[in-house]
Amino acid sequence: MTTPTTNDSPGIFGGPVDAGRLLAYWDGMAASYKPGAKTGLVRFSSGRQHAAALRLSGAGKGDRVLDAGAGCGLLTRKLVRRGCNVTALDASPAMVEGLREMAASAIHGRLEELDLEGRFDQVMAIGVLNFVTDPADVMRRLCRHVAPGGVLVLQVTEWSAFGFGYWLNYAARGLRPYLFSRAWLTRLAASEGLVPMGHERPLPHDLTIGFRRPTEGNQIS
Numbered sequence: 001m002t003t004p005t006t007n008d009s010p011g012i013f014g015g016p017v018d019a020g021r022l023l024a025y026w027d028g029m030a031a032s033y034k035p036g037a038k039t040g041l042v043r044f045s046s047g048r049q050h051a052a053a054l055r056l057s058g059a060g061k062g063d064r065v066l067d068a069g070a071g072c073g074l075l076t077r078k079l080v081r082r083g084c085n086v087t088a089l090d091a092s093p094a095m096v097e098g099l100r101e102m103a104a105s106a107i108h109g110r111l112e113e114l115d116l117e118g119r120f121d122q123v124m125a126i127g128v129l130n131f132v133t134d135p136a137d138v139m140r141r142l143c144r145h146v147a148p149g150g151v152l153v154l155q156v157t158e159w160s161a162f163g164f165g166y167w168l169n170y171a172a173r174g175l176r177p178y179l180f181s182r183a184w185l186t187r188l189a190a191s192e193g194l195v196p197m198g199h200e201r202p203l204p205h206d207l208t209i210g211f212r213r214p215t216e217g218n219q220i221s
């Protein structure tokens with residue numbers, strides 16, 4: 001079993017992620033993530049994950065939203081339909097192609113280098129933190145893009161018996177995603193000034209969790 005590469009254990013398991021291998025994997029998956037694709041499993045699981053993420057975020061008309069690790073835009077499209085102004089970013093060139101048609105801004109980039117101008121009312125990172133090379137650093141970058149009063153919504157696979165089953169499925173293909181505990185995520189968010197605002201489990205191995213950045217004058221000391 002691999003030792004976590006971050007210095008923030010316990011509460012994180014798996015890795016290290018081989019970035020090149022994972023990118024090739026996600027490029028190959030792009031057809032399954034296109035809105036309208038007939039792949040039942042992606043449609044079923046992402047439908048549940050996105051419903052939970054939208055409930056927690058409360059994203060609505062006029063909100064500035066960052067969809068981080070947006071894939072082909074399954075969630076981006078739902079946010080745009082709600083009237084949000086969406087910046088969508090993904091590391092896979094094949095995935096980003098689909099984003100250009102729907103997001104206000106589509107960016108080809110890695111979350112490990114996330115450093116955008118401006119801050120967002122909602123930062124959504126759905127199904128991506130498990131696959132980055134340094135989850136603690138990416139978590140901090142995501143938090144720093146949340147405006148005062150804004151929210152961060154993450155969907156990750158949890159460090160649990162169900163999560164381990166999910167991990168084995170990837171490990172069989174030579175991929176090593178990270179798994180997380182709620183406590184680890186909460187600690188990282190707190191180190192960047194964000195407070196928990198609820199969570200759901202849309203699938204047995206999945207955790208969708210929201211954090212809020214208090215408005216100025218209402219900071220938690």
Ligand SMILES: C[S@@+](CC[C@H](N)C(=O)[O-])C[C@H]1O[C@@H](n2cnc3c(N)ncnc32)[C@H](O)[C@@H]1O
Nearest residue numbers: 026069070071074090091092110111126127128
């Ligand atoms: C499980 S898919 C989720 C896609 C989308 N969030 C959704 O809910 O439909 C994971 C996505 O994360 C992207 N990804 C993986 N590692 C990344 C990284 N380091 N930086 C940015 N995107 C990444 C992949 O290319 C893929 O599109």
